Amino acid sequence: MxxxxxxxxxxxxxxxxxxxxxxxxxxxxxxxxxxxxxxxxxxxxxxxxxxxxxxxxxxxxxxxxxxxxxxxxxxxxxxxxxxxxxxxxxxxxxxxxxxxxxxxxxxxxxxxxxxxxxxxxxxxxxxPNCSTIQMVVALEPIRAAYGLNRVIVSTYQAASGAGQSAWNELDREAQEHLDGQEMHAEILPTKGDKKHYPLAFNLLPQIDVFEDDGYTHEEWKMIHETKKIMLGDMDAPDIKVTATCVRVPVAVGHGESVYFEVADDSATTPELQQKLADAPGVTLQDDPDHQIYPQPILAEGSRETFVGRVRPDQENKGAFNMWVVSDNLLKGxxxxxxxxxxxxxxxxxxxxx
Amino acid sequence: MxxxxxxxxxxxxxxxxxxxxxxxxxxxxxxxxxxxxxxxxxxxxxxxxxxxxxxxxxxxxxxxxxxxxxxxxxxxxxxxxxxxxxxxxxxxxxxxxxxxxxxxxxxxxxxxxxxxxxxxxxxxxxxPNCSTIQMVVALEPIRAAYGLNRVIVSTYQAASGAGQSAWNELDREAQEHLDGQEMHAEILPTKGDKKHYPLAFNLLPQIDVFEDDGYTHEEWKMIHETKKIMLGDMDAPDIKVTATCVRVPVAVGHGESVYFEVADDSATTPELQQKLADAPGVTLQDDPDHQIYPQPILAEGSRETFVGRVRPDQENKGAFNMWVVSDNLLKGxxxxxxxxxxxxxxxxxxxxx
Known part of the structure; x- marks a missing residue:
């Protein structure tokens, strides 16, 4: 070409x-x-x-x-x-x-x-949706090596995921709050819904609109897009996925607390860390002794997906926690x-x- | 008396x-x-x-x-x-x-x-620790009615949980950021550790110091305090608990994304919501149709633990997600x-x- x-x-x-x-x-x-x-x-x-x-x-x-x-x-x-x-x-x-x-x-x-x-x-x-992309980049090297049975994710999503106007709104609200004034919300949690709440110094457990089953459309997207990308079928039962999506007062960079169960439960934390370190698009930032872990302000401007805090669930063999951060406007x-x-x-x- | x-x-x-x-x-x-x-x-x-x-x-x-x-x-x-x-x-x-x-x-x-x-x-x-208290207040009516096998929690913890000086630091950093200046961190993630990172417009997946196993002491507390309070023994195996604790740029009010599996898997979401609504110390705020869900800025100043977003994991019977918020300085x-x-x-x- x-x-x-x-x-x-x-x-x-x-x-x-x-x-x-x-x-x-x-x-x-x-x-x-x-x-x-x-x-x-x-x-x-x-x-x-x-x-x-x-x-x-x-x-x-x-x-x-x-x-x-x-x-x-x-x-x-x-x-x-x-x-x-x-x-x-x-x-x-x-x-x-x-x-x-x-x-x-x-x-x-x-x-x-x-x-x-x-x-x-x-x-x-x-x-795909921003929150899905960074999660599957981090999960794929694990799935490829050990299989993946189950994912439970809680997201910490930045205002810019809802667009430039939501990002501007966060900054304006933060200044209002610091000035001792009432915060005024016009956009978030989502333009398409009736009520609007301040995000600055707050948490909004609603991203996009609600479905009839009590999940938000953002959560629905994380579940079904993950299956379509990793398994080729938006309803594939092979990997069970559930999600809670929360908007947080961050400008750029989504965080995700990802809990997962692998099929081959002989997998160890050092092995998972090595698979992540070797994976394309992933930068491993996982050194608790030196307080090295992914943070949105460190991820902003990078194309990489940053992964850290990899550790086993001490009471469920083959289950692990990890913390994933990426620039939602770039890789997302x-x-x-x-x-x-x-x-x-x-x-x-x-x-x- | x-x-x-x-x-x-x-x-x-x-x-x-x-x-x-x-x-x-x-x-x-x-x-x-x-x-x-x-x-x-x-x-x-x-x-x-x-x-x-x-x-x-x-x-x-x-x-x-x-x-x-x-x-x-x-x-x-x-x-x-x-x-x-x-x-x-x-x-x-x-x-x-x-x-x-x-x-x-x-x-x-x-x-x-x-x-x-x-x-x-x-x-x-x-x-107990602030993040533990609000979680067990929300889980106890569920445990009492249906038994509880497993808890996977991700926290969204406010700056004031680290004291007034951390709260002041968040406000100062936010103003620095809005003024286009570099943020200066001296306290968070925790006074007792070597490195300090800004919290404003950021996420810090470290609360308290790290243990040798890669968990933070805050996560360790959530695991073992929950067992001691609910079962009388800090190492009781009956309820399996794992935790990821994250500091978020909120002044007051911790959020928690709590995933749990009950023993009696005939439990339905409306039944769980009713048990929560009837429970002492709990206010159910769970009406997605009207965008009613717990938020830190709504919880500040209240003694209650607010619970919402209760919904089943659609691929694991007997498993549910919920969202819990409380004023960490009051009930916490x-x-x-x-x-x-x-x-x-x-x-x-x-x-x-």
Whole structure:
């Protein structure tokens, strides 16, 4: 693949879009031409790509004429509207929204786990939810070596996972609180719901809306996306997964307390640590004697998934706890999207079959 | 018991001490005289008790002459030094430090769970760790009705659990961050360790120091205190417990994601919710349709333990998730201490046997 590609970024001005531009610029993808697309509200703004000014255009169906590759992060509704049109025009789309993730025809890909699923694509590839990605990157080397029966995860998710406006809201609320004023919430826990609560100096055990069964949609995503990525089937019973998702007053970087049971219960903590240290995309930060463990402020800006606090459940053989942190805007969003695109280029898959 | 008591508060000027004074003032305990004790550094300061000014005195052995009841929260070393002397002088001591919690001769009490253990006291009663108390208050009505095999908890603990100075540090760091300055950490994750990291807009998966097995002492406490309170033995195998403890940038109010397996797996979510709603010390806040769930900023100032997000693990029968929040300075510390003292008075146990 030496052909230069025309790449469009749909949703180029958001928290993730900004990082898509930067991750694409830093990637191995041969970009011949770049198009930055957004809503009419952002059209006319300018962004830099590899040192050149690029004017943001309003996205229309015709925007995708001549485009080889689309990286989309403008919301599920926007992806549903435009990506099938882009595919019709011959573009391969990597979509960082939930619009197509559970479509059995659409591969849901974390390259460290299931790059081979890319070969099945029919024009659209889905990027998983941020909290799912970092968890499966950490679990995959363990699953590959020892099998995996069960996962129980509690998340500590940053405000930026709900977008730039939620991040801004956290900062504003924090200043209000420090000034002794009442905090005013307008966005979190989620734009799409009725009530809004402050996140600064608080915890919100709601991410996305509630399903009828009492789980939030974010928790549902972690359960079913994990199965689809690791097992190829969103309802596969082989790995049992349950999740509690909590928004915490952190700007960037999700934390996850992950409890898991392996199939081969002869596995030891040093062996697990070695598998993690050797795994692609994982940086092991696990040295309690020197107080080394993953932290959001240390992970911000990195493409890696950081893992530490690996230790056995002392009363259940084959069960372990670990602590996983990653930049939710990079590996959880922009980097995984660009990484998928890099793999598409390397595997000669930038064409609609 | 109608005799008025002489009550001493040891450590009267800290975050918990301030609340001990207030909780005692609001209690049913017949206080005839109050003594506020602290280190020489705070001696001479004045605090109000039931509308009267009380001068803080430096604690010495002689401070406890004529004292009936001591409420202690000045650190483990201070309790170890003074409480045996106070007991010699005839005072019954309720200790909110870790000094005596694992002493098999010392009852470790959460009144909603094991008030009867007070009858075994030999002068000192220990108040459990904050994160343990709110968890066992929520688990006890479930254990009593359905039995309890296993608990997997991830905590979201507030800065004030590490004292007023840690709380102040969080506020200072948050302002530094909002001002675009570097954050400076001097206390957290724990005063007693070498390295210090910022908590504001961050997560610290270390509370207290590390044990040789990779668990922190806070996690060790949650495991062994839970067993001692619920089963009477810090190593009882009947309930298997594992814990991951994380400090979060919240001022007051610990959150806990609690996963548990009951023995009687016919238990349903509505039954569990009813048991929780009927339980002493528990307020059920569990109405996803109306976005009602426990939050630290709603729990601050209350003596209650708030429980919500109760829902079944859909792939493991008899297993459930729930979300538990309480004011770590009240039920987690000052209120549980005063509540123990109230029960000692009601049960006619304010005497050294």
């Amino acid at each position: 030496s052909k230069d590609l025309t790449v469009a970024i749909l949703g180029a001005t958001g928290a993730v879009g900004t990082r898509l531009i930067q991750q694409l610029a830093d990637s191995t993808i041969p970009v011949g031409q770049i198009k930055l697309l957004a809503s009419s509200r952002s059209a006319g703004e300018t962004r830099q790509f590899r040192g050149q000014d690029v004017v943001v255009e309003e996205a229309t169906n015709d925007s995708f004429d001549g485009v080889d590759l689309v990286l989309a992060s403008a919301g599920g509704g926007v992806s549903k509207k435009f990506l099938p049109e882009a595919v019709k025009r011959g573009a391969v789309c990597v979509d960082n929204t939930s619009a197509f993730r559970m479509d059995p025809e659409v591969p849901l890909v974390v390259p460290e786990v299931n790059e081979q699923a890319l070969y099945q694509h029919k024009g659209i590839i889905a990027n 969003a922009a980097w995984n999207t660009v990484q998928i695109a890099e793999r598409l280029v390397a595997d000669d898959l930038v064409r609609v079959p | 109608s005799k008025d008591l002489t009550v001493a508060i040891l450590g009267a000027t800290g975050a918990v001490g301030t609340r001990l004074i207030q909780q005692l003032a609001d209690s049913t305990i017949p206080v005839g005289q109050i003594k506020l004790l602290a280190s020489s550094r705070s001696a001479g300061e004045t605090r109000q008790f039931r509308g009267q000014d009380v001068v803080v005195e430096e604690a010495t052995n002689d401070s406890f002459d004529g004292v009936d009841l001591v409420l202690a929260s000045a650190g483990g070393g201070v309790s170890k030094k003074f409480l045996p002397e106070a007991v010699k002088r005839g005072a019954v001591c309720v200790d909110n430090t870790s000094a005596f919690r694992m002493d098999p001769e010392v009852p470790l009490v959460v009144p909603e769970v094991n008030e009867q253990a007070l009858y075994q006291h030999k002068g000192i009663i220990a108040n 510390a000052a209120w549980n201490t005063v509540q123990i003292a109230e029960r000692l008075v009601a049960d006619d146990l304010v005497r050294v046997p």
